Amino acid sequence: MPRPSQLLYPQREPAPLKQAATVLLLRDSPEGLQVLMTRRSDKASFAPGAFVFPGGGIDAQDAAAAGHAQCLRRPEQDASALTQALAAIRESFEELGILLARRADGSHADASDVQALDRHQSLLAQCQARGLKLAADEVYMLAHWMTDRDMPKRFDVPFLVARMPAGQEPVADENEQFEPVWVSPADALARHEAGNMYMIFPTIRTLKRLQAYASVDAVLQACGGGPLWTSCPRAGLLQGREARYMEHESPYGELHMTCPDGQMVHALDWQTERPVALLKNVLRLTAPNPGVMTGPGTNSYLVGDASTGYICIDPGPADEQHLQKLWQATGGKISAIICTHSHADHSPGAKPLQALCESRPPILGLPSAPTARANSAFTPDRALAHGEKLVLGEGEYSHTLKALHTPGHAANHVCFVLEEDGLLFSGDHILNGSTTVVDPPDGNMNDYLDSLDLLAQACSEHAIGFIAPAHGYVLGDAPGAIARLKVHRLQREAKILKVMQTQPGGSMDDWVKLAYDDVDPRIWPVAKRSLLAHVERIQSLGGFNL
Numbered sequence: 001m002p003r004p005s006q007l008l009y010p011q012r013e014p015a016p017l018k019q020a021a022t023v024l025l026l027r028d029s030p031e032g033l034q035v036l037m038t039r040r041s042d043k044a045s046f047a048p049g050a051f052v053f054p055g056g057g058i059d060a061q062d063a064a065a066a067g068h069a070q071c072l073r074r075p076e077q078d079a080s081a082l083t084q085a086l087a088a089i090r091e092s093f094e095e096l097g098i099l100l101a102r103r104a105d106g107s108h109a110d111a112s113d114v115q116a117l118d119r120h121q122s123l124l125a126q127c128q129a130r131g132l133k134l135a136a137d138e139v140y141m142l143a144h145w146m147t148d149r150d151m152p153k154r155f156d157v158p159f160l161v162a163r164m165p166a167g168q169e170p171v172a173d174e175n176e177q178f179e180p181v182w183v184s185p186a187d188a189l190a191r192h193e194a195g196n197m198y199m200i201f202p203t204i205r206t207l208k209r210l211q212a213y214a215s216v217d218a219v220l221q222a223c224g225g226g227p228l229w230t231s232c233p234r235a236g237l238l239q240g241r242e243a244r245y246m247e248h249e250s251p252y253g254e255l256h257m258t259c260p261d262g263q264m265v266h267a268l269d270w271q272t273e274r275p276v277a278l279l280k281n282v283l284r285l286t287a288p289n290p291g292v293m294t295g296p297g298t299n300s301y302l303v304g305d306a307s308t309g310y311i312c313i314d315p316g317p318a319d320e321q322h323l324q325k326l327w328q329a330t331g332g333k334i335s336a337i338i339c340t341h342s343h344a345d346h347s348p349g350a351k352p353l354q355a356l357c358e359s360r361p362p363i364l365g366l367p368s369a370p371t372a373r374a375n376s377a378f379t380p381d382r383a384l385a386h387g388e389k390l391v392l393g394e395g396e397y398s399h400t401l402k403a404l405h406t407p408g409h410a411a412n413h414v415c416f417v418l419e420e421d422g423l424l425f426s427g428d429h430i431l432n433g434s435t436t437v438v439d440p441p442d443g444n445m446n447d448y449l450d451s452l453d454l455l456a457q458a459c460s461e462h463a464i465g466f467i468a469p470a471h472g473y474v475l476g477d478a479p480g481a482i483a484r485l486k487v488h489r490l491q492r493e494a495k496i497l498k499v500m501q502t503q504p505g506g507s508m509d510d511w512v513k514l515a516y517d518d519v520d521p522r523i524w525p526v527a528k529r530s531l532l533a534h535v536e537r538i539q540s541l542g543g544f545n546l
Helices: 059-063 078-096 111-115 123-130 185-193 203-212 218-225 252-258 320-330 350-356 445-462 480-504 508-513 521-540
Strands: 017-029 032-040 053-056 132-133 140-146 154-163 178-184 228-230 234-238 242-245 274-277 282-286 297-304 310-313 336-337 361-364 389-390 399-405 416-418 423-427 468-470
Touching: 017 078, 017 218, 017 480, 017 521, 032 078, 032 185, 032 218, 053 078, 053 416, 059 078, 078 123, 078 132, 078 154, 078 178, 111 274, 123 132, 123 445, 140 178, 140 218, 154 203, 154 218, 178 185, 178 389, 185 203, 234 252, 252 274, 282 320, 297 320, 297 399, 297 468, 310 399, 320 336, 320 350, 336 350, 336 389, 350 361, 399 445, 416 445, 445 480, 445 521, 468 480, 480 508, 480 521, 508 521
Parallel strands: 017 154, 140 228, 310 336, 336 361, 423 468
Antiparallel strands: 017 032, 017 053, 032 178, 140 154, 234 242, 274 282, 282 297, 297 310, 389 399, 399 416, 416 423
């Protein structure tokens, strides 16, 4: 993880999390699945005026009720899950007059039971007096949300789901909740987009996920194994406005690294005019070469600071303005220019950038192999050895880049570890938002997977938490990102093998349509290169003979 001394903003302690629970009451309708939503009071301290699902804070009576025989539970519901379910049941009753309970004969409570109870008195005691048992066994966990770290008031909230009891109608308390409405997820989202139904981020994302389900049974069945997702979102700025992201989304890792305590200050806009600070000792300048293969553009990185000088990683294409901006950002104090590999969007800028510097910093990397394409020819001033370290500064303010030879995408590919800060510069070996192309003969799938294993080992050795790719935002959870990438590659390979076995006489064009049927057909010409790499690997392992 980055050193505190290299973080861009002062560390702070986010507001503590308060325990709460909310429940999505669902019903089937002729229009499809519907969820009950209500509008919060305009005077509420959290999300005033927002349409939400009923719920509220977990209190002592909920925990006490969890051990009571008056509560029904499933075998897998532990004390914590039961307490959360009981809090949601209590809040539904107090706010909307909805009672999730069953009579002694097993039948569900109906409107007559609700009318006999007082919303302002203990729900458990009243149910006990009437022989009702709270139906916590009918409540399932859909998701687990924690409020973003930038918020002054934060909650740790399970989003629970339950079927709306038959014969009951919601009646808002007109104190905390107003305007109960049954609405389909799609309709609720459309109303929000039209400005007629204000909702906060977790509500929006939950409704988007619910759109995938056609019935209450489908939702409850999906939730049988626990929460479908857990998230504590992070926020940044996009076009000057607040933008929030979940863990699986591309900007999340970058927000985690630049603003670990939830400061909402980092701009996520891709721009090529000036470097973006990721840490005090890491700047990123994106080249103006966006495209299908380059995403927002090639990321050039500057490692170091004004006192130690800088190392430039991947100067990119020979774009005069881009190189001038790199030089200006360092004040001309570049001690080395290193290239992760020789492809045309990474290395051609090396010599022109070197020429701008009075000190003529060495160009380092590995020379292109004979298998490289003609436009990927590259000869460094000096070849880097695997494990070699380049050091700027000393002591607490040192910046050490360790070279790791990682063939696969290209035969001469090198990744670099910023040891003091647990940051991996992955070149094209690992990208954010897409998988890299492995293009034989310079690309090799066996080498690519072996290099992933090498990088996974480096994560453990150097406590690598983040990955700075050549295209896209910084990735978080470096070990997890590498593991998921390897799984993805092997799953794709298994799919390719199945296609080859079912169509042994097929051409590469035939196979790519089936093996990459989940990919935009416009990408198939590019995907066909990686398909060939997988085919070669399958053959090398004796899995198929053409």
